[in-house]
Amino acid sequence: GAVVSQHPSWVICKSGTSVKIECRSLDFQATTMFWYRQFPKQSLMLMATSNEGSKATYEQGVEKDKFLINHASLTLSTLTVTSAHPEDSSFYICSAREELAGAYEQYFGPGTRLTVT
Amino acid sequence: LAKTTQPISMDSYEGQEVNITCSHNNIATNDYITWYQQFPSQGPRFIIQGYKTKVTNEVASLFIPADRKSSTLSLPRVSLSDTAVYYCLVGGGSNDYKLSFGAGTTVTVRA
Numbered sequence: 001g002a003v004v005s006q007h008p009s010w011v012i013c014k015s016g017t018s019v020k021i022e023c024r025s026l027d028f029q030a031t032t033m034f035w036y037r038q039f040p041k042q043s044l045m046l047m048a049t050s051n052e053g054s055k056a057t058y059e060q061g062v063e064k065d066k067f068l069i070n071h072a073s074l075t076l077s078t079l080t081v082t083s084a085h086p087e088d089s090s091f092y093i094c095s096a097r098e099e100l101a102g103a104y105e106q107y108f109g110p111g112t113r114l115t116v117t
Numbered sequence: 118l119a120k121t122t123q124p125i126s127m128d129s130y131e132g133q134e135v136n137i138t139c140s141h142n143n144i145a146t147n148d149y150i151t152w153y154q155q156f157p158s159q160g161p162r163f164i165i166q167g168y169k170t171k172v173t174n175e176v177a178s179l180f181i182p183a184d185r186k187s188s189t190l191s192l193p194r195v196s197l198s199d200t201a202v203y204y205c206l207v208g209g210g211s212n213d214y215k216l217s218f219g220a221g222t223t224v225t226v227r228a
Contacts, residue, residue: 036218095216104149
């Protein structure tokens with residue numbers, strides 16, 4: 001199957017700093033990518049939809065000025081957590097959508113563990 | 118987005134077949150049914166996807182009745198390494214490509 005990578009796999013940052021997470025589709029082009037957040041023992045929560053060449057669409061309750069998303073190419077989307085605080089500590093997962101014979105499959109990255117101290 | 122309902126947890130033993138049923142009463146005509154597996158601190162892994170009837174691949178089978186209001190993931194002869202959370206998702210059609218995760222089913226396989 002298709003491969004999606006994330007970088008870094010984990011990051012520790014100080015409160016007030018910004019952190020950028022990259023999501024890449026390695027062997028296919030993805031016009032649409034998605035960003036999820038997952039807290040311990042909970043399910044994945046969709047944060048935003050990243051569209052190549054246009055502004056991201058954020059889910060209700062997600063601050064677009066805090067979680068900046070840039071989808072600059074068909075294989076790369078970035079999520080920047082600005083002015084991070086300890087409550088932003090979470091597991092961030094991206095996915096990329098591939099169209100196959102009229103259906104759409106989503107492939108997920110391995111996730112990025114963010115810890116804000 | 119169509120809502121899904123799955124059992125919170127299931128226990129099994131090595132070598133047994135595990136069947137997880139998911140309810141999705143308001144599934145739309147364009148929606149596909151997709152199952153993912155997730156291990157701790159990893160991203161979800163695609164298991165199987167179907168639209169109707171039965172789909173089988175090298176790791177699982179997916180049974181979908183004619184009304185498509187439910188589906189059953191069947192894992193044959195599970196092993197300890199199949200202990201994970203399994204998510205049933207509905208959507209992904211051309212008009213609704215956002216996949217929303219429910220609570221999932223935690224499957225625990227014991228020796």
